[in-house]
Amino acid sequence: MRAVVYSEPGPSSVLRVVEREVPEPGPGEVRVRVVRAGVNPTDWKQRAGGTYPALPYEEITPGQDGAGTIDALGAGVSGVAAGDRVWLHMAQHGSAYGTAAEYVVVPLHKAVPLPPAASFDLGASLGVPAVTAHRALTSSADADRIAPGTLAGRTVLVQGGAGAVGNAAIQLAHWAGANVITTVSSAEKGALAAAAGADHVVNYREEDPEAAIRRIAPDGVDLVVEVAPAQNNDLDRAVIRNGGTIAIYANNGGDEMTLPLRATFSLNLRYQFVLLYGVAPELLAAAAEDITAALAAGALGVGEEQGMPLHHYSLERAAEAHDAVEGGVVGKVLLDLA
Template identity: 40%
Template sequence: MHAVRVTAFGAEDVLEYAELPDPEPAAGQVRVRLHAAGVNPADTYVRTGHYAFFTPELPYTPGFDGAGVVDAVGAGVVSVSPGDRVFVSSLGTPGFSGAYAELAVTAAADVRPLPGSLTFRQGAAIGVPCATAWRALFQKAALQPGETVLIHGASGGVGLPATQLARDAGATVIGTAGSPAGAELVRAAGAHHVLDHTSAGYLDELADLAPDVIVEMLADVNLGHDLEVVARYGRIVVVGSRGSLDFTPRLTMRKEATIHGTALWNATAAESAAALAAVAAKLGSGTLAPVVGDELPLREAAEAHRRVLAPGTRGKLVLVM
């Protein structure tokens, strides 16, 4: 089979398209013939060897998320059968062989039915992004119906499902994007108000609409401003941050605001299972419909890693096999 292989940490060009032996499913594992894999920003951090949460053993195949058809099952697996359409969400599962590949093996618990209404490309956009959106909104911020939520960076892999889920939960949703195309997707995902985070003073538009909850994709840029606009007793969930900032702690006092950090890697097994079960239910009901943006062939993983960090996001970037 073909897969992307990393034999040394470094820049994008360490992602090599290679021929590898087909992985065999052990007991309790499933082998999936993947049609698409999700490209998450975290994949790029891991590739450098300086990811905050873990460093994989070399060589490795990147990717946590994918979708395809069950190809073979190991002893004891009864939850899925060969021929089933599935999505794979394998965050940190021991024994997972990596999603940037034509075939992947993982624990049966990481493989779930893909609703017939969704394409494989959409299935590859579920795992990390949708679980993160659920965790931020409900497990961290405890968003309630009738509250107002600002999704700061709503046009991306996490932001669009967060917008769909928050709208479904009965919140007033404000989403930001940095391009007209991204803004259009955020509106289509259900945001009541869309702001352009590249235009000066854009948060001034929130004067009459203080968010109870802010889901923040770029905290090093926005956290200070978030504390200015958040409602009293508001909750800010830091999902993404790529640097540091000069910060005035007194801002948290003025609003008695709470800042939650979140990272999927810290979720307990019960929290992960709950998030995935909730996401699966919302996919089944049609509430959650992953939005796929750019698609690149598997062999162009290096270009995908460059593109996933570039501005102008229009949904989820996927690799197709």
């Protein structure tokens, strides 16, 4: 099989396409023939050396996310069959081998049924973005699942609504009944956020975001999904309601933030930091179930019409795909394997 690998950290030029034996599934595992693989910031950051001081394996095939069909079952696996369509998440976590290959072996719980109406493009675009969004949206003290109506009466602010996590957060929050506000930096990104289902779009380059958000939510927002806390923390505190939650999942725009303690704790805020690689298995399973339910309901989508343009690359152009994500391309980058 063809697979992308790297044997040392570095720029995208360390990626190479090689021929490897098709892996065999062990007990409790399935082998998936990958049709599409998603590329996320976590992939290039790990490859560049931002995750490990030294590689934990002799070579790594990157890729946490993907979609394809089950090809073989390991011992003890039941409830699925060869040919079943699945979407993959956290495939390379804890393993040397991710989804940037024609076949990948994963524990059964990482291969989630893909509803018939959902494309492989959509399935490969879930994983890291959608599960992160789910964890952010369920980070308040009284919510641990998402379903229609669970966020009814709530106002959710999604900072950076044109990004992959922001797009997923908008779609999931909208499905769950929230009033969704999002911030963007351009009219083009605003159109994408609106296509994703945002009820209100605030272009922070054209208007005062605090005033605009307070006009929409005079009593404050219930939950902030935050991508750039170092830049936005003052704004978040200015628009959050007393007792609200700020869920932080990235460090865009700076690695440190400071805050005034009394002004912050007087709001009875709850800060929730989200990184998937330490999330409990039962919470990942809950996210997968809820995301699949949203898929089955047609509440999640990709493509320009859903606010998430797609960028396709062949396996041989994996380095270009990594560079596109690192460069901040707007939309979802996918590797085509079949």
